[in-house]
Amino acid sequence: MPKNKGKGGKNRKRGKNEADDEKRELIFKEDGQEYAQVLRMLGNGRCEAMCIDGTKRLCHIRGKMHKKVWIAAGDIILVGLRDYQDDKADVILKYMPDEARLLKAYGELPENTRLNEGPWLAVSLCFCDVMHRQGSYKGKQFFGNDTYFMT
Numbered sequence: 660m661p662k663n664k665g666k667g668g669k670n671r672k673r674g675k676n677e678a679d680d681e682k683r684e685l686i687f688k689e690d691g692q693e694y695a696q697v698l699r700m701l702g703n704g705r706c707e708a709m710c711i712d713g714t715k716r717l718c719h720i721r722g723k724m725h726k727k728v729w730i731a732a733g734d735i736i737l738v739g740l741r742d743y744q745d746d747k748a749d750v751i752l753k754y755m756p757d758e759a760r761l762l763k764a765y766g767e768l769p770e771n772t773r774l775n776e777g778p779w780l781a782v783s784l785c786f787c788d789v790m791h792r793q794g795s796y797k798g799k800q801f802f803g804n805d806t807y808f809m810t
Contacts, residue, residue: 685758687767688737692751694768697734706730706750708738711769716748728753735759735774 688694695708695716704720718738720730730736730753738748754762762768 685761686737686752687762691740691742693738693740693748694762695736695738695748696772697730697732697736699732700730708736708748710738710748711772714745716746718748718750720750724750724753733773735762735768735772 693710693712695710695718697718698707698709698715700706701717704722704725706718706720707715708718709715716738718736724730730750735754735758736750737752737754739751740748756774759768759774763770763772763774
């Protein structure tokens with residue numbers, strides 16, 4: 660029987676992705692494209708995003724990005740608008756956090772855009788011992804509509 664002198668199985672043939680830290684050129688929107696912020700991931704390569712023009716669209720993540728680029732809620736993306744369906748779009752590019760800050764500095768994104776923050780941060784949470792208004796449920800103190808205090 661021959662000895663094991665090989666370099667391994669078929670997994671060694673796979674290349675390594677070492678270009679992650681490499682800076683890329685900042686891509687601005689063109690005609691038929693729009694900036695958007697991801698509201699939530701829906702699964703099956705789809706997400707719901709709020710475009711800068713104020714329209715909420717169902718976005719399809721293209722196959723090239725499907726398993727290589729991870730998109731999460733709060734990310735800034737570039738979407739291609741469809742001529743025949745205004746409520747749907749295709750994700751072209753995901754901007755890295757530093758690229759999104761540059762877009763905001765250049766005036767491409769509105770000033771009220773919250774970068775790298777998911778929609779769950781819209782609800783303010785505070786943990787303290789002070790009780791402003793009467794109310795409790797299962798040992799948890801609550802006040803107002805969106806603010807919860809726990810003791």
